[in-house]
Amino acid sequence: MKKYTDKEIGLLLKESRVNAPDGLRERIMDTVSKGVNKNIWCNPIATIGFRGKRWVLPAVAAAMLIAVFTGMPPRKSMQNSSSLNSQFKFYAPDATSVELVGSFNQWRRNDILLKCGGNGFWTADITLNEGRHEYQFVVNGTKWIADPMALAFRADGFGGQNAVLEI
Amino acid sequence: MRQMEEIGDTELVRLCLNGEKSAFDTLVRRYQDAVFNLAWHMSGSREDAADMTQVAFVKAYQRLCQYKTGHSFRNWVMGICANSTKNRFRSVMRRRNTEETYLELHEYDSRPNPRAMKTRELLNKMPENLRVPLALKYMEGLTHQEIAEVLNISLGTSKMRVKRASDELRYRLNRDESGQKQ
Numbered sequence: 001m002k003k004y005t006d007k008e009i010g011l012l013l014k015e016s017r018v019n020a021p022d023g024l025r026e027r028i029m030d031t032v033s034k035g036v037n038k039n040i041w042c043n044p045i046a047t048i049g050f051r052g053k054r055w056v057l058p059a060v061a062a063a064m065l066i067a068v069f070t071g072m073p074p075r076k077s078m079q080n081s082s083s084l085n086s087q088f089k090f091y092a093p094d095a096t097s098v099e100l101v102g103s104f105n106q107w108r109r110n111d112i113l114l115k116c117g118g119n120g121f122w123t124a125d126i127t128l129n130e131g132r133h134e135y136q137f138v139v140n141g142t143k144w145i146a147d148p149m150a151l152a153f154r155a156d157g158f159g160g161q162n163a164v165l166e167i
Numbered sequence: 168m169r170q171m172e173e174i175g176d177t178e179l180v181r182l183c184l185n186g187e188k189s190a191f192d193t194l195v196r197r198y199q200d201a202v203f204n205l206a207w208h209m210s211g212s213r214e215d216a217a218d219m220t221q222v223a224f225v226k227a228y229q230r231l232c233q234y235k236t237g238h239s240f241r242n243w244v245m246g247i248c249a250n251s252t253k254n255r256f257r258s259v260m261r262r263r264n265t266e267e268t269y270l271e272l273h274e275y276d277s278r279p280n281p282r283a284m285k286t287r288e289l290l291n292k293m294p295e296n297l298r299v300p301l302a303l304k305y306m307e308g309l310t311h312q313e314i315a316e317v318l319n320i321s322l323g324t325s326k327m328r329v330k331r332a333s334d335e336l337r338y339r340l341n342r343d344e345s346g347q348k349q
Contacts, residue, residue: 003337003341004337004340004341006333009305009333009336009337010304010305012282012283012286012340013286013290013301013302013305013306013336014305014306015280015282015283015286016283016284016286016287016290016306017200017204017302017306017307018203018204018207018213018287019200019203019204020199020200020202020203020217020220021203021213021217024199024203024217024220024221025192025195025196025199027217027221028195028199028220028221028224028225029188029191029192029195031221031225032188032191032224032225032228033188089232091181091184091185091232093181119232119233119236121232148185148186148187149186
């Protein structure tokens with residue numbers, strides 16, 4: 001009877017390794033590109049989160065149902081009731097300051113300053129009304145950057161882009 | 168510009184966080200086999216392993232900010248995979264029998280190797296808590312400390328399970344060979 005050494009066991013196991021099936025990487029990347037952003041409120045690295053607002057989705061669904069049954073356009077019915085706490089997050093480990101400017105604060109400078117957290121992340125929590133908002137981060141007071149994790153972008157009229165957030 | 172393949176994990180994560188999705192693609196390409204292999208040994212099914220690999224990478228993408236700079240990205244994703252798979256199968260208790268798994272695996276084997284097929288078959292008959300540390304040790308080349316971190320077990324448990332699993336596989340190989348000779 002053959003006595004297998006640890007080395008032989010190791011070699012046997014090594015050649016028995018299974019590899020990921022073809023197309024799995026594409027499937028993962030497809031989910032990352034499309035699926036993750038749809039669940040953005042669950043996503044800790046997402047730019048915008050609705051943390052601690054578990055009532056938001058049921059409330060929105062209920063409002064839409066009421067709107068359908070009363071014949072009101074859903075957007076209008078929700079307009080005054082839906083202001084949401086949103087968290088903006090930006091990764092800039094070497095920055096000395098990061099501020100947020102956008103259509104929600106009339107692009108005012110030195111208004112919303114992000115706080116530096118651990119791991120090079122800068123965050124700001126603000127309340128936004130329902131609608132479409134455009135914004136950029138200003139890094140070190142000079143460099144304007146559209147949020148790379150945003151879902152959509154729009155030309156800013158100066159040759160650059162604004163990040164777009166729909167609520 | 169450097170090719171993505173030449174860039175280290177930490178730098179790739181930094182690029183991902185700055186919106187460079189192709190950097191994440193490189194990380195998936197680099198570690199999908201290791202994560203899939205772990206998921207396969209935990210779930211016992213190729214289909215479930217592919218699902219759990221996907222879940223692990225998507226969760227990793229969502230939690231990139233929690234990745235500790237300088238740590239092994241592979242071990243981090245494998246830890247996420249181990250945790251997700253454990254939770255999923257604890258609640259669902261969905262396991263296929265080993266014979267079915269064995270046949271299923273070989274359907275996809277592009278280069279059938281009888282020795283590897285036999286080893287897989289024997290390995291799959293072993294309890295999961297033994298075969299997973301063994302697979303991590305010898306198929307992925309993890310140290311006991313890394314196995315302990317990925318599977319959230321102690322260093323001593325990792326050493327003990329790998330030793331027991333190795334002895335068990337050795338016994339099964341010998342028994343299988345002596346059975347064939349008779």
